[in-house]
Amino acid sequence: MPTNLPAEAKAKLAEYSSARTIEEKVAKLEEAIGLIPDHKGTEKLRRQLRKRLADLRSEMEERRRRRTGGKDEFSVEKEGWAQIAIIGPANSGKSSLLNVLTNAKSPVADYPLSTVRPYPGMMLVRDAEIQLVDLPPVLTVDLQPTGFTSRAVSVARNSDLLLIVLDSTSDPVAQLEVIRSLLEDHGISLKRPSCEVKVQRTDGGGIRLVVLGRLQCRATEVIELMRSYGYSSAVLKVIGDATLDEIEEQVIVQPVYKRSVVALNKSDALGPERARDVARLLAERSGLKVVPTSVHDHLSIEDLKEALFGSLSLIRVYTQKDGVVSNKPLLLPEGSTVLELAEMIHKELARGFRYARVWGRSVKVQGQRVGPDHSLSDGDVVEIKAG
Numbered sequence: 065m066p067t068n069l070p071a072e073a074k075a076k077l078a079e080y081s082s083a084r085t086i087e088e089k090v091a092k093l094e095e096a097i098g099l100i101p102d103h104k105g106t107e108k109l110r111r112q113l114r115k116r117l118a119d120l121r122s123e124m125e126e127r128r129r130r131r132t133g134g135k136d137e138f139s140v141e142k143e144g145w146a147q148i149a150i151i152g153p154a155n156s157g158k159s160s161l162l163n164v165l166t167n168a169k170s171p172v173a174d175y176p177l178s179t180v181r182p183y184p185g186m187m188l189v190r191d192a193e194i195q196l197v198d199l200p201p202v203l204t205v206d207l208q209p210t211g212f213t214s215r216a217v218s219v220a221r222n223s224d225l226l227l228i229v230l231d232s233t234s235d236p237v238a239q240l241e242v243i244r245s246l247l248e249d250h251g252i253s254l255k256r257p258s259c260e261v262k263v264q265r266t267d268g269g270g271i272r273l274v275v276l277g278r279l280q281c282r283a284t285e286v287i288e289l290m291r292s293y294g295y296s297s298a299v300l301k302v303i304g305d306a307t308l309d310e311i312e313e314q315v316i317v318q319p320v321y322k323r324s325v326v327a328l329n330k331s332d333a334l335g336p337e338r339a340r341d342v343a344r345l346l347a348e349r350s351g352l353k354v355v356p357t358s359v360h361d362h363l364s365i366e367d368l369k370e371a372l373f374g375s376l377s378l379i380r381v382y383t384q385k386d387g388v389v390s391n392k393p394l395l396l397p398e399g400s401t402v403l404e405l406a407e408m409i410h411k412e413l414a415r416g417f418r419y420a421r422v423w424g425r426s427v428k429v430q431g432q433r434v435g436p437d438h439s440l441s442d443g444d445v446v447e448i449k450a451g
């Protein structure tokens with residue numbers, strides 16, 4: 065992250081970061097890019113900002129189309145408990161995987177660029193419906209961007225989890241590296257950030273720093289950094305461990321972290337042992353969960369389903385009413401409480417909450433009576449008493 069930007073570029077970037085509408089963001093970002101000098105030290109930042117601008121522009125166009133009642137071929141309505149975006153290079157088997165994971169019939173072909181629009185399907189895993197969205201390739205077979213890259217990345221950005229599909233028969237290590245850096249350029253990080261930074265402009269009071277974690281620099285340096293970006297009054301919240309460079313990146317590029325699972329597909333072509341070795345190598349290098357898959361191997365598809373479900377960090381809770389347990393679960397984020405469950409069912413139920421009885425792993429005694437703050441576990445059965 066270059067720190068030596070001219071003051072006017074920094075000020076414009078700050079205006080872009082705090083812009084509220086997409087139109088304003090586009091305008092400010094265009095101006096900011098024009099103010100950043102063209103040299104080696106600013107290369108990465110300029111690339112990231114140009115990609116961000118392209119993404120914002122295509123999002124703006126899509127919104128406009130929607131507003132004017134036109135058909136937006138690239139928007140996918142969320143259905144089910146979560147949405148997983150399938151991304152990868154051309155011909156890696158994205159559509160084939162969608163079809164075996166769900167009831168969808170996305171066109172499969174042995175030539176690249178056979179998928180030209182998003183294609184949704186519903187995956188049933190552990191009684192829960194999870195939506196998968198097959199996307200046109202973000203890279204060609206030669207790992208170059210395609211005409212779909214920006215729009216596919218936009219869908220990925222709005223999803224809950226990424227399924228990255230690699231073709232194990234043609235240098236999967238390079239594929240993953242190019243995808244990682246492509247996503248980074250588009251402001252999506254596959255690595256959980258060591259810190260989270262939130263900036264809120266205020267009407268006065270100077271720059272206030274709230275640190276929930278550890279700063280790897282002096283507080284005065286952070287305040288100086290914010291001033292150099294033209295902030296005079298703001299609350300800056302830093303959560304986790306943060307260096308000055310990381311704070312600057314978060315303030316300007318605002319990368320979003322996306323959880324992901326990697327499918328090392330066509331593993332039948334490698335054979336089980338080699339596939340396992342390559343998967344291990346990929347996992348070590350990337351820090352991501354990697355599952356060898358083949359559309360011809362049912363067990364590997366089950367493994368992938370489990371990995372996807374696990375990475376969503378959701379728990380299934382079954383409600384009970386008058387002694388009858390529902391046959392379909394409700395899904396909640398891990399760590400959710402009984403009160404949050406009640407809120408999900410109905411606001412009235414949460415308002416009148418008295419107590420709940422719980423059966424399952426979150427209680428010591430089955431049928432135990434619990435209060436609103438009790439944390440639930442996967443598979444729990446809950447009967448809420450309200451009145």
Ligand SMILES: Nc1nc2c(ncn2[C@@H]2O[C@H](COP(=O)(O)OP(=O)(O)O)[C@@H](O)[C@H]2O)c(=O)[nH]1
Nearest residue numbers: 154155156157158159160172173174330358359
């Ligand atoms: N051997 C093998 N071939 C596969 C597998 N998955 C997909 N394919 C083939 O790879 C080609 C591209 O598949 P497709 O699903 O259209 O890829 P996409 O472009 O990523 O959507 C087709 O010829 C598929 O039959 C797999 O697991 N093993």
Ligand SMILES: [Mg+2]
Nearest residue numbers: 158159178179
């Ligand atoms: Mg396809």
